[in-house]
Amino acid sequence: MKMKKLLAAALSALMLVSLLAACGGSPSSNSQAPSAAPSEPSGNGDSQGGKSYQFWGTYEESGENASMLNAAFLLNLNEDSTAVADKYMFANFDASDAATNPTFTASYMSGTWKEVEKDGVACLQIKLAYVDEGGNESNAQTAYAYDVAGVYSFDLTFPVVPGMSYTRVASMEGKEGQTYADANAFIQAYKQDFTAPEHVGAFTDADNNGTAYLQADGTVLVYAGYDKFADGTWTLADGTIAITLGGEAVDVTMDGNKATFTAERNLGDGNAASYTLVCEDISTLSAPEGGQAPAEGGEPAEEGIASYEAGGLVLVLLDDTNMKVKYPEYGMERDGFTYVLDGNTLTVTAPGEDVLGAFGQIWGAMGGETWTIDGNTATKAG
């Protein structure tokens, strides 16, 4: 039995070593051009007199890449002059223990720090870089944090992909001493709980963690994990469910009351992930409010008295004479348009250049005076 245990232990150790080898190695050292840096700001040497500081900050954006980009950083400026920045990607909604949390990376960036006087202003000089297993540095930066009423701040430029120019900036704040006792305290402070969109039903792909949420107003939102990657509309009539995504109808196959459709997520590089989304029993669903799908893009038609998809534009009739034009691609819109609706012919008068401003370029390229209305769609005439 002892032999077996030893053999198993040896095998386990071998596994660990081979895995470590897969993660590390001895790449060649980076060559450096001569540095033209002028002399350093005056400092007080390597010892920081027993001082330590702790900084924290986040980068956050909404959208399809949130789980990949959003991050909180805990930067410890230690007494031994080392600087260590941990990264926690909170948009993955994993608040488990830091030691095993796959969204937490200890020492994502590291370097040194010291107190200096730069151009007569006392500050903290913080040098950080991404350091790979071979000890090679990339995305190196030197930052200066200034004291404002006991709170220091600086911008941390961190690599989304180490070694590349694909970077983002986290605004860091900090002060002397320790605010967060450890990484777990930091995770608990910055963790977020995933809140699913309000919905009256859902299609799911349990194998790939995909969900299509059906909302009461006829909007459908499709998620991969916690990232929304598509939206559209849904309608239910006579036991038949119809779904559109990105303005196009999708095939929904029925097997009794079980409905299934496929959604593709563009992963770049010509690759896509396919989600097979299933609702086991659509008879449990109630038709969307009003029985009509909202405007494409998941936006309820709550503005004005009517709105029409017009190529990349949306024409919103505000009252009997006034309207606005929206360009969702750039999140732009302009008021000041007037219209006359005669049968299915919509005649639009644009405001002057002083009102249109930069929107005039959009309107000039995509807009027009006369439109033909068909349902929720307006087609430029002529």
Add this chain to the structure above:
Amino acid sequence: MKKKGSLLWTILTVVTALLLVVCIVAIPVTNAFATAINVALGAKTQEVIPDPDAKIYFWSDYENEDDLVAFEKQLCHDIEAEGAALLVNRDNTLPLAAGTKFTPFSQSSFNLLYGGTGSGQVSADDAISLKAAIDGAFGDNSVNPEQWKFYAGAGYKRVNADTTGGNQAQYRINEVPWNEYGAVATTWNQYGDVALVVLARSGGEGADLPSGLPELEPYMTDGDYLRLCKEEIEMLENLEQLKKQGIFKKIVVLLNSSNTLQLDFVDDYGIDAVLWIGDVGMTGITAVADILAGTVNPSGRIVDTFLKDNHSSPAMQNFGAYPYTNGADYDVATAQNNTDPGIGKCNRDYVVYQEGIYVGYRYYETRYEDYVLGQGNAGEYSYDSDVAFPFGYGLSYTTFEYSNFSVQEQGDTFQVELDVKNTGTVDGKHTVQIYFQSPYTQYDIDNQVEKAAVELCGFDKKFIAAGDTEHFTITVEKEDLTSYDHMNAKTYILEDGDYYFTVGKDAHDAVNNILAAKGADQGRMTAAGDAGLAFKWNNPTFDKTTYAVSSVTGLPITNLFEDADLNKYEGDDGQDITYLSRSDWTGTWPSTVSLKITDQMWKDGLSHNEADRKAMVETAKSRYWADATMPQMGVSGTLSASMFAETEADDPSWNELISQIPYSEMTNLVYNGFHLTQPVPSISLPGTNDENGPQGFTKSLMGGSSAMAYTSEDVMAATFNLELIENMGKCIGEDFLHATDDSGTVFSGIYGPGANIHRTPYCGRNFEYYSEDGWLSGRVAAVEVAAIQDRGVYVFTKHFALNDQEEGRYGISTWSNEQAIRELYLEGFEGSVARGGGMGVMSSFNRLGVTWSGAHHGLMTGILRDEWGMKGAAITDCSVMAAYMDYRLGVLAGQDLWDGYSMGMETLDGLDNDPAIVSAVQTAVKHIAYSITHSHAMNVGNATVRAITPWWQMAIYAATGVMAVLTAGSVFMLIRSKKKAKNG
């Protein structure tokens, strides 16, 4: 116990099996991104066993790096010293006396702009601050320390758009509101000699500057980044009041930007002096301080027209990315991927250069002349309402006087001579600018040939001591007087008629001199010109043959870009446009162009459909490679790359060398050029490393730190000092030489300089381009490129071509006409290649018409090789995940090397039996090999080059092997233990 043993082996079997699966999956996935991983990890992919008898072709001029660094710091200072342009100096405010006390204003005074962002970003971590520079020039404690501390803690900072995935809406000025200064205001009278206002605007790769974005209106006036924001206006209004109260004596403004701010305010707010400084690089700000102190006499001349209304140019009427109106019918929104995550619009947008040649001063000065002469339906044009400072403008602390101006025709050139006297009391440098005007004739009107009122055609700069006179002799090439006639002659012409030469202090001064010579009504002129400084030359005959052949290659020159001109391209279903013409300014004024995709446009280039792509490939093969026969590959031979270090490009022995390379090695080389080149063992060609410019060796992108960070390119050009440019080019090359080490890591290629032009002030990458003037860009690029290559570094001058904006750059259709393409947009590159001997270019993301630039045969072969004689490699812009940069279409057109690739893009695979493709690939490989063999990479001599598997791939393979063994072992033990349990 037995159960426990079985359980243990069960667990180990499951774990090892899972890990085995992970390893197996990891192999193809990581291999697809191998190049990027190698670069990111610095992993070696080759082993070079040096040749002990290697000949050293290129060596450093510096004994040690400290000497080089010291020289470079001084050089950056000198470039700024001669590039910074003094625009306003009321009552001789500048220079300032010793002991002057300054209070800096704006958060940008604390957070100075040293360079742009993106791939060309230089490390400014340790650049010299404004305070350190001022203290250095005026003595310690010259800058209000409390104000400095205030900005350190104010919490306001300029924000740039993100490089990857960023957009215009991210730009912020973030100036400190006036009401936040509080108690620090009590310190101002102690440092009240000068209120030093810094107005900075940053630019960067990936997003143009907002020129009127509605959602930015809360942050900047009319959503326009280049206008003063309300906080800046408030600051200047208050400073004016404080000046009246005697708190401040003078207000001096530094324009810290490569993007020209809208200068509609410099006559207001009691501003005493304005100095344009561009992006100052690592040490340039010390030169700015020296100019303020008067130890340097400013001599820079602006290389863009500075405007009172940035929207007044015809180019601004069509600037940006305009979606084709019927894109939804063609599935453009999701078609083709690129390097910008989440963006899939490689064929969605277009832009039309409707202004033709009338960009920058070519528009303002020409419209002005036609207004003065009452021609061309110029209307009641008000030059002064549009232009704040003309192209070429710049003041000095002294004055200069011209005399004895003469022009002599000497065969293919003109010799221009004049004397310049320094009539002031201080020494100074002066740039003489020679302009010409060619006749605008009925032939031009009939054939849509446009002519600018003045064009720069020569310059020289000299030091002139106070009271001294210097004689200038400047050669103007007759070739520079030609126009491109794309309608009738379809080549360059030199028309008959009256030409004018003049020397002008700037472009406007030049046109006024010519108008004076023409006897124009001075009542309509902004200033009286000097007819004595204009010379009329009559060309008696219309010449359409002399310049119809390349002076470099002797090959004919004719139309190559009809497919980029909406009025000539036959697949656009009659979507013609009207180009701006000086024959009818008002009637041809540009307006937003609305375009739709036609089926032919889709099939000719926009389509991402593989069947359409194949058809495009077949068309290219039949059109350009119809005579191709299957060449030999992988032939056993004894030639090695090092033998070709001094071999000319047209030597037939290259074919023998290239024939030794097997197809797989060739495609490996062509596929993977992401910041490096792959080794080619069959000819012992070493792999190399390439890095970004253009402000210097910007290794910060890929890790590590930059070498010397020079000023932005416009400041370089504004020096009009080619000796400085030459020194800088050599130093950039030196930085590459010094970055090369003995381990086989060779840095021998630079992605730069940039040679696009400033079509508008709002391009995010204007800091990487020299000027609004293509001719000047070409002259500067030629010198810089030749100097960089003198150190054994091959260049990739970028972004070739018509990539004059960032919006929509991934695959945007750029429409223009051939005269504008050749006379403006290619001139900078022509200087680099034809004049400077540049070995390479970087093709651009955009399309010419519907054809991606790298697949445009006219551009990549017709121009580059046949007209300019380029010998080395053309690389693509970043091609990672950019499937629209199709390898087949590229190599057939003359594209050689791709800046990265991704899984699914290997379209050359399996085509090793296609004579046209193989011939094209061999041509591409020869070009790449030429660049490398004529670089300092050949300092290794006849080294043995062995491709090696990088450590991380070895580790994955090893882990896979180990896991396989462990899994098998665990399974074996599991079965055995179960058997034992069963038996026992």
